[in-house]
Amino acid sequence: MKSDGSTPGMSDDELLYEVSERVATITINRPDRRNAMNGAVLEGMRASLESAKWDPEVRVVVLTGAGEKAFCAGADLEQTMPASSGGGPVAAHYGRGVLAEVFRDIFSLGMPVVGRINGHALAGGFGLALAADILIASDNATFGTPEINVGLWPMMITTVMKRSMPPKVALELMMTGRRVSAAEAVERGFVNKVVPASDLDDAVAEVTRELASKSPATMRLGRDAFYATLDMPADQALGYLQAQLGVVAQTEDAVEGMTAFLQKREPEWKGR
Template sequence: MSVEAMDGLCDATAEAVADPDVRVIVYTGAGDRAFSAGGDLSGSFADDPIGLHKQRGRLADLFRMMVRGGKPTVARVNGDALAGGFGLAVACDVTICVEGARLGTPEIGVGLWPMMISAVLMRAMPRKAVLELMLTGRIITPEEALALGAVSRVVPREQLDAEVDRVVDALASKSPIVTALGRDAFYGISDSDFDAALDRLQAGLTLVTSTEDAVEGVTAFLEKRAAERRGRCGGGGCGRGAGRLGRRRVACLQR
């Protein structure tokens, strides 16, 4: 999801929310391979960190519009949904996923952390399951995602469009005002700290991308080579101690 793609998603969502003829908003990917593989890593860093920090706020804007727009949202997950793409899929009210898709938060593998999507994943999934996926970067199947509450249903590819149409028709047939009020109440009782969480996560993502490990990890990924981890913050500091990288990867604690 490049800056241009995020702007397009936000603009299209705002237009759909404002259009009285639109009853349901459906998000999907182009083609059959991917719903969304997440952010454009080649655009993850810039000479203007403040400007980039503001750009990351577009994902927060999108999530807020999805929650507050008053209209049901459906994710037609036609393929892999990773990183920010996984967050977008989970953020929808109903998430219909095709069999065989790869899902998860692999950011840790390139020295990043799925900051912005934490707010939506923790609304839908058990906390420990979310943290385990983020810490390991493990990719999960649609069936496991269904068991964890990340998706609503899993269907064969040949049934995807029919299932999406069925769900959309059911949602669109309901009273729009009751649906809007009901959604507001549903999210209102569980998301009282949603704004604060998104603001903190946006700041956290900017801090993560300021580290040397993040810069090196993304550069190595783009250059198709192994990353050299240094365990250090960038020149501006990230509010954490440098840490030491040794050979021990696991510490076993016994009482």
């Protein structure tokens, strides 16, 4: 994977990957299709996430879409219908599972993922946004699951919706297909911050700088523990977290952090 803005294997650069100042930015570059996801985009995203995961210079990942109108409008319907897939209904069935693999890649990434929501985030694009840890949205962004309007159901994003908002809120959105404004998204708790479109890049940069300044070892262990305990019974989660605290306390970064605090200086993280 290269950091010059191109993604290997995608000749028309439908997905861009760039690393700068410890931040890897993954951009769906199909503004003429409202950044809808096709198979090449999904596979390219998986490759980009894998590259970021093992790059020692990367501490934060940003997901976004090109242009100012759409973050991602979901699946590209012209390229996901069985007739156009070339492989029939069985191939289409397994092809839909690639989005689930992207979600798994994000959950197991080991570093923070920030969603830069620059416009509409709909259907699978809404799910992609919700898979991120922190969402910063422009004030013209909208969110929704319009699948019900065409006789479908947002099966593949149900898990990330339930993890990001109360169940009744998620079910209402899935059953009605209505769009949610950025302001309402903050009220509902699945967007962290809304800013004017002109301030979006600065707001995202502020968050990524803060995240990149933390211990990468502690961030990975803490983030992994957070997701591992989301669906655990409380008693099981308490035991797991106690064990993980012991692991964190034994890292070199924990020792460095406490030493730096006592010496009134900035810590120098080693990532181990």
